[in-house]
Amino acid sequence: MIDFVFGPFLEFAFMRRALVGCFALSLSAPPIGVFLMLRRMSLMTEAMSHAILPGAAVGFLVAGLSLPAMTLGGLAAGLAVALLAGFVTRSTVIKEDASLAAFYLISLAAGVLLVSLRGSQVDLLHILFGSVLALDDPALLLLGGIATVTLFALAALYRPLVMECVDPLFLRSVSGVGGPVHYAFLGLVVMNLVGGFQALGTLLAVGLMLLPAISARLWATDLSGLIPVSMLLAMAASLSGLILSYHADLPTGPAIVLSAGALYVVSLLVGTRGGLLRRLMRRRHLAA
Amino acid sequence: MGLRQPPGTIGLRGVTLGYDRHPAVHHLDGEICGGDLLALVGPNGAGKSTLLKGIIGEIGCLDGSIERAEPAGAIAYLPQAAEIDRSFPLSVLDLAAMGLWRRFGSWRSLRRNRSELFEALHAVGLNGFEDRSIGTLSGGQFQRALFARLILQDASVILLDEPFSGVDGRTTQDLLALIRSWHRQGRTIVAALHDLAQVAEHFPITLLLAREPVAWGPTAAVLTPSNLGRAQSLSEAWDEDAPVCAREDGHGSRAPTGSGHSHDHAHGAHDHGHSHGRPV
Numbered sequence: 001m002i003d004f005v006f007g008p009f010l011e012f013a014f015m016r017r018a019l020v021g022c023f024a025l026s027l028s029a030p031p032i033g034v035f036l037m038l039r040r041m042s043l044m045t046e047a048m049s050h051a052i053l054p055g056a057a058v059g060f061l062v063a064g065l066s067l068p069a070m071t072l073g074g075l076a077a078g079l080a081v082a083l084l085a086g087f088v089t090r091s092t093v094i095k096e097d098a099s100l101a102a103f104y105l106i107s108l109a110a111g112v113l114l115v116s117l118r119g120s121q122v123d124l125l126h127i128l129f130g131s132v133l134a135l136d137d138p139a140l141l142l143l144g145g146i147a148t149v150t151l152f153a154l155a156a157l158y159r160p161l162v163m164e165c166v167d168p169l170f171l172r173s174v175s176g177v178g179g180p181v182h183y184a185f186l187g188l189v190v191m192n193l194v195g196g197f198q199a200l201g202t203l204l205a206v207g208l209m210l211l212p213a214i215s216a217r218l219w220a221t222d223l224s225g226l227i228p229v230s231m232l233l234a235m236a237a238s239l240s241g242l243i244l245s246y247h248a249d250l251p252t253g254p255a256i257v258l259s260a261g262a263l264y265v266v267s268l269l270v271g272t273r274g275g276l277l278r279r280l281m282r283r284r285h286l287a288a
Numbered sequence: 289m290g291l292r293q294p295p296g297t298i299g300l301r302g303v304t305l306g307y308d309r310h311p312a313v314h315h316l317d318g319e320i321c322g323g324d325l326l327a328l329v330g331p332n333g334a335g336k337s338t339l340l341k342g343i344i345g346e347i348g349c350l351d352g353s354i355e356r357a358e359p360a361g362a363i364a365y366l367p368q369a370a371e372i373d374r375s376f377p378l379s380v381l382d383l384a385a386m387g388l389w390r391r392f393g394s395w396r397s398l399r400r401n402r403s404e405l406f407e408a409l410h411a412v413g414l415n416g417f418e419d420r421s422i423g424t425l426s427g428g429q430f431q432r433a434l435f436a437r438l439i440l441q442d443a444s445v446i447l448l449d450e451p452f453s454g455v456d457g458r459t460t461q462d463l464l465a466l467i468r469s470w471h472r473q474g475r476t477i478v479a480a481l482h483d484l485a486q487v488a489e490h491f492p493i494t495l496l497l498a499r500e501p502v503a504w505g506p507t508a509a510v511l512t513p514s515n516l517g518r519a520q521s522l523s524e525a526w527d528e529d530a531p532v533c534a535r536e537d538g539h540g541s542r543a544p545t546g547s548g549h550s551h552d553h554a555h556g557a558h559d560h561g562h563s564h565g566r567p568v
Contacts, residue, residue, distance in 0.1 A: 159394040167372045222377040
């Protein structure tokens, strides 16, 4: 059993690297997911992950399978879409979900067009499903850097971010930081998705951001519980996904996200805060 | 601008506020003096909320200007239907603590000021609710929590948009007592209200608004049957084909003289309603 769990990591450096990379992402992406879930913007990450594609594709067209080029391209495209959508939301009648949908569709179409200009289907699959078993030093540094920046930024923005989530009008009435805080948060979302697309691929980066956050909701109610629980769940999913993919010879990205999915189903059933089994049991009510 | 004004004063200079060029508040002139306890009364669609949003700076003036003695951020504002997401996992104490934002910003620790937070909750009768999540409060309890936040904002100007709608009588009395204590402390308070008996009992000054200002002055003189009838008769719907307003904009230079110093809010409708395309 011990060998089953630790063997792959003791034996192979690429498994250790994959684990470190996924743990870094597990510390930064889930807290972002918690805020997205609480703001009812869960599906926004899906849109953003598509928005990143043309940037990564441009990087790919220019420099081939180069991490810095694709990362910078992805960051640029994601931030452009986030800023444009945010600007349109704040200055026209279009609501945030609609303006994001509009920009991500434009962006995704441009991305597919660009990928089809050069490169085979195999390359596209590589972009979409990631390369967690081939993380080199620069990729690990990138993931670690993103996790560091994300955690420090969340600590710095925590109070205004919570206020912007709960009562944006109040924050507007006492201070002008609401807008910048919102943009900074969107920037963190994009950064983590770009980090995730290195490890897990564009499509599945969203999974490690959201599934642990949503599962955490079934174990904790307030932010001081949600954020650590979501991190722990993401790390558990990373570990079990890597082990599963090693032993069963499965693609790593989907294995990790499916592990997170399994943890979600378990949380749905036995979660202490609104899990299904708790609902079925009708417990005696309290006196006051 | 506004440096010579006493604290809490808000000057309205030919203010027109509205949406999509249609005025919701039309050519309003006058001065809310520092320390006024002003009731804002009028039928639905009269522009009460719009005026408060204009004063807080949430919407810009279509015409004229609003002069504030302090920056817009120093004005406390309780909106009618707060956009607050009550499903967000936040405690009552945290919600009230938002009122400390201007003093504490996003960094400084609130730990040493916990007693101040507890006092504010105590003042609105929410002892023991500190750790309750805001989603578990009833409507009236939630309104009390928002008043605790207003206390902590410690603002010299407080704007309240229908603060008692959906609130029971007991809570209303408690909150009115709180408003009176703010008045005694010399704060400027503007409250949009519908309960005329309540206005007559607690608010010395009233502005009766029906898109146009109908009357502004001592409450007893404003809330006369003829004024109320006139306010009621002004139509709520706007005219899609309304022509551009042709009223001369001399208000800005004319109104301030005399009105600010003598505490005389005699800007009735008598000088309005001329040379204007829309029937009144």
